[in-house]
Amino acid sequence: MMPLLFAKVGEEQTIKRVTGSPDVKKHLGDMGFTVGERISVLSAAGENMIVSIKGARVAINGGTARRIIV
Amino acid sequence: MAIRIALAGNPNSGKTTLFNDLTGANAYVGNWPGVTVEKKEGRMKKQNDVILTDLPGIYSLSPYTPEEIVARNYLLEQSPDAILNIVDGTNLERNLYLTTQLLETGIPMVIAVNMMDVVRKNGDSINIAELGSRLGCKVIEISALKGEGTFAAAQAAVSAAKSGKKALPPKFSDKVESCISQIESSFGNMLPQSFGRWYAVKLFERDEKALEKLNPSGELRSRTEKQITDCEREMDDDSESIITNERYEFIAKTLRGCYKKKNAGGETVSDKIDRVVTNRILALPIFALVMFLVYKISIGTIGDWTVGFMNDTLFGEWIVPAATSGLEDLGCASWLVGLIADGIIGGVGAVLGFVPQLLILFLMLSILEDIGYMARVAFIMDRIFRRFGLSGKSFIPMLVSSGCGVPGIMASRTIEQERDRRMTIMTTCFVPCGAKMPIVGLIAGALFGGSAWVAVSAYFIGVAAVVVSGIILKKTKPFTGEPAPFVMELPAYHAPTAVNILRATWERGWSFIKRAGTVIVAASIVIWVLNSLTFEGGLHYIGEGDEKSLLNAIGEVIAVVFKPLGFGNWQAAVATVLGLVAKEEVVGTFGSLTSMANADLAMELVEAGDSSKLTLIGQEIFGGSGLAAYSFMIFNLLCAPCFAAMGAIKREMNNSKWTFAAIGYMCGFAYIVSLIVYRLGMLFTEGSFTVSTAAAFIAVAALIWLLVRRPSKSVKVKSAAGVTADA
Numbered sequence: 059m060m061p062l063l064f065a066k067v068g069e070e071q072t073i074k075r076v077t078g079s080p081d082v083k084k085h086l087g088d089m090g091f092t093v094g095e096r097i098s099v100l101s102a103a104g105e106n107m108i109v110s111i112k113g114a115r116v117a118i119n120g121g122t123a124r125r126i127i128v
Numbered sequence: 129m130a131i132r133i134a135l136a137g138n139p140n141s142g143k144t145t146l147f148n149d150l151t152g153a154n155a156y157v158g159n160w161p162g163v164t165v166e167k168k169e170g171r172m173k174k175q176n177d178v179i180l181t182d183l184p185g186i187y188s189l190s191p192y193t194p195e196e197i198v199a200r201n202y203l204l205e206q207s208p209d210a211i212l213n214i215v216d217g218t219n220l221e222r223n224l225y226l227t228t229q230l231l232e233t234g235i236p237m238v239i240a241v242n243m244m245d246v247v248r249k250n251g252d253s254i255n256i257a258e259l260g261s262r263l264g265c266k267v268i269e270i271s272a273l274k275g276e277g278t279f280a281a282a283q284a285a286v287s288a289a290k291s292g293k294k295a296l297p298p299k300f301s302d303k304v305e306s307c308i309s310q311i312e313s314s315f316g317n318m319l320p321q322s323f324g325r326w327y328a329v330k331l332f333e334r335d336e337k338a339l340e341k342l343n344p345s346g347e348l349r350s351r352t353e354k355q356i357t358d359c360e361r362e363m364d365d366d367s368e369s370i371i372t373n374e375r376y377e378f379i380a381k382t383l384r385g386c387y388k389k390k391n392a393g394g395e396t397v398s399d400k401i402d403r404v405v406t407n408r409i410l411a412l413p414i415f416a417l418v419m420f421l422v423y424k425i426s427i428g429t430i431g432d433w434t435v436g437f438m439n440d441t442l443f444g445e446w447i448v449p450a451a452t453s454g455l456e457d458l459g460c461a462s463w464l465v466g467l468i469a470d471g472i473i474g475g476v477g478a479v480l481g482f483v484p485q486l487l488i489l490f491l492m493l494s495i496l497e498d499i500g501y502m503a504r505v506a507f508i509m510d511r512i513f514r515r516f517g518l519s520g521k522s523f524i525p526m527l528v529s530s531g532c533g534v535p536g537i538m539a540s541r542t543i544e545q546e547r548d549r550r551m552t553i554m555t556t557c558f559v560p561c562g563a564k565m566p567i568v569g570l571i572a573g574a575l576f577g578g579s580a581w582v583a584v585s586a587y588f589i590g591v592a593a594v595v596v597s598g599i600i601l602k603k604t605k606p607f608t609g610e611p612a613p614f615v616m617e618l619p620a621y622h623a624p625t626a627v628n629i630l631r632a633t634w635e636r637g638w639s640f641i642k643r644a645g646t647v648i649v650a651a652s653i654v655i656w657v658l659n660s661l662t663f664e665g666g667l668h669y670i671g672e673g674d675e676k677s678l679l680n681a682i683g684e685v686i687a688v689v690f691k692p693l694g695f696g697n698w699q700a701a702v703a704t705v706l707g708l709v710a711k712e713e714v715v716g717t718f719g720s721l722t723s724m725a726n727a728d729l730a731m732e733l734v735e736a737g738d739s740s741k742l743t744l745i746g747q748e749i750f751g752g753s754g755l756a757a758y759s760f761m762i763f764n765l766l767c768a769p770c771f772a773a774m775g776a777i778k779r780e781m782n783n784s785k786w787t788f789a790a791i792g793y794m795c796g797f798a799y800i801v802s803l804i805v806y807r808l809g810m811l812f813t814e815g816s817f818t819v820s821t822a823a824a825f826i827a828v829a830a831l832i833w834l835l836v837r838r839p840s841k842s843v844k845v846k847s848a849a850g851v852t853a854d855a
Contacts, residue, residue: 076369078613080334080366080368081192082613083366083368083369084190084192084333084368084369084372085188085190085192085613085615086613086615087368087369087372087373088187088188088190088192088225088372089187089615089617090222090225091615092369092372092373092376093369093373094373095376100399100402100403101402101403101406101407101408102408103406103407103408103411103508103511104408104511105511106507106510106511106614108402108406108507108618112219112221112222113218113219113221113222114219114222114617114618115398115399115402115617115618115620116615116616116617116618117503117504117506117507117614117615117616117617117618118613118614118615118616119510119511119514119613119614121613121614122613122614122615125613
């Protein structure tokens with residue numbers, strides 16, 4: 059288990075947990091970040107990264123990448 | 129009775145394209161009450177009794193972003209006769225998430241699966257008939273861009289509205305269903321009749337807005353709370369996550385067997401472009417190049433030429449003289465000719481002069497937006513802007529503001545987070561706009577021998593003001609709190625489409641003309657009146673006379689305020705006030721209030737960079753003090769922007785308290801910075817120490833404290849359900 063922030067580019071991962079306040083968790087869930095979902099990092103620039111989830115490219119920042127545990 | 133149909137869908141699902149296709153030119157753009165999200169309404173082509181409402185693009189109906197709140201309130205409070213839900217066929221799974229929530233409202237619904245042409249090209253297949261029967265509503269294939277199937281979809285929505293057949297909510301697992309039906313029965317009649325299921329699900333999620341509205345008694349509240357916690361314990365998850373997962377599961381079940389992707393997981397063209405464009409090393413240089421080109425073309429070359437033509441030729445040589453002689457021929461009184469020709473037409477002309485330049489700028493930004501690059505820009509800049517409390521999405525407003533603050537403020541609309549949006553509006557006008565550059569040119573020419581460093585320092589001050597304000601404001605109460613997670617879907621790149629681009633350009637341009645035009649007309653009249661009347665020997669019109677106008681008198685009063693800043697004379701005060709109408713006015717005002725006695729000459733000298741003659745202004749206004757002139761420049765760069773921009777701030781803030789706070793902050797910040805620069809400068813160059821110098825030291829200390837102090841505590845959000853949220 060590690061935050062998505064440390065995942066390698068190109069490797070597919072499974073989301074184990076999403077942390078944060080209920081509001082934030084709900085918003086992330088609405089955007090497709092739910093437990094059990096497959097996720098892969100397409101590119102990373104500093105702490106910001108572009109991930110592929112539920113068939114879409116989604117840009118997230120370091121703060122968000124820390125909340126997603128894979 | 130007209131039939132009302134709401135268009136709902138994810139961002140980038142092609143909703144607006146569909147809306148434009150269905151309504152043609154009949155769109156009416158308004159504003160949603162309470163929030164700054166535009167509402168578009170239009171009558172359907174060839175079917176005037178059908179009104180379409182384009183809801184903002186959303187991923188969910190949970191009240192997280194202003195768009196979500198607007199869409200949700202519209203559906204629940206206005207309850208349209210039918211929903212036309214547009215989904216992106218290339219990404220059904222994600223798009224149907226919103227669909228499951230829309231179905232819960234029970235409003236008759238039709239689903240339009242968009243981008244079918246791309247779906248077919250990719251070799252994917254969707255069993256439309258089967259999908260429709262599983263979702264319990266009509267599903268129609270369309271391609272909004274090509275106009276295929278759009279009218280069939282609209283017709284289906286119309287007949288769904290006429291039949292009034294309620295949409296069926298998605299079925300969840302038994303455990304969740306039993307808990308929801310328990311809630312539904314215990315609330316009974318308290319639930320709004322047609323939205324029973326919707327509210328029951330929201331109560332299960334502990335949705336605060338729903339609880340607020342229903343306001344259940346303490347006993348009912350705790351009974352419901354117990355039912356929810358029981359269910360949570362059983363399913364080992366919190367209720368919101370349970371519902372989110374149930375929705376995705378329902379979608380997966382629905383799509384099983386009727387949706388086939390040919391090459392799932394393969395790298396697309398967009399992925400390849402993104403690998404270069406958002407690359408760790410290349411992202412910033414590519415971005416800088418793109419922005420340089422946009423800026424060069426719209427503000428530089430073509431833009432410059434059009435502004436010159438509009439201001440000097442069209443208005444300066446053709447319209448104003450023609451209007452003047454025309455009115456004189458009609459035998460109008462000279463004051464009326466002055467008011468109409470110089471006051472109103474001249475004032476409006478100053479604003480309209482920017483229109484071609486803005487249209488070019490908007491055109492280029494619309495292209496970048498349409499092909500999908502803008503979304504990447506926000507991503508690239510977020511890394512940098514986050515450091516001083518702004519979001520990556522603040523970059524575009526700031527960039528646009530370097531041309532003109534009005535569209536810059538308007539561009540802040542794309543920022544979902546209200547806090548970030550307000551902060552962007554408050555700081556974006558610090559970036560020196562095109563109209564402030566003549567002031568910089570004047571000061572540089574009049575006192576610094578035309579040194580280019582004055583302009584460089586002006587930009588530096590502007591950017592520093594943004595950064596410092598970001599840090600300071602982020603620590604004040606209204607702006608503290610957990611930074612919003614940056615999550616943004618990046619649309620696939622596609623070739624620009626002419627219709628979309630031209631429409632977006634025109635919409636932005638037109639709202640600029642309309643908004644700026646009205647404020648400017650009013651302000652021009654007021655200033656003209658003040659400048660043309662005098663109290664000396666009774667209130668009367670002075671025209672070209674030399675008597676002291678009301679504006680002079682007011683200038684003398686205001687000048688007292690500017691004494692500590694080093695430019696406490698009435699001319700500088702009047703110039704600052706006139707700068708509120710349009711910042712370019714400052715130069716002309718100095719031209720006419722000094723022995724140069726010619727506003728146009730001053731403008732020409734600044735444009736030509738002829739510093740030898742401008743020193744006259746430096747001597748007469750600032751007594752040859754470079755420091756006083758520099759302080760004047762800082763104040764005018766940072767203080768309240770022109771009326772047009774203030775009008776834009778008011779519109780976008782949509783709240784008079786915040787409007788005053790924003791303008792007050794800008795003026796206060798400008799005053800303090802000017803005070804510090806002038807007084808400390810005087811201390812070091814001439815060793816003068818006065819009360820104001822002491823005040824400047826206090827200001828420095830206060831600024832440092834504001835920058836380094838710990839942020840104030842944010843107001844803790846109380847959960848309406850009586851459970852404490854671990855915020």
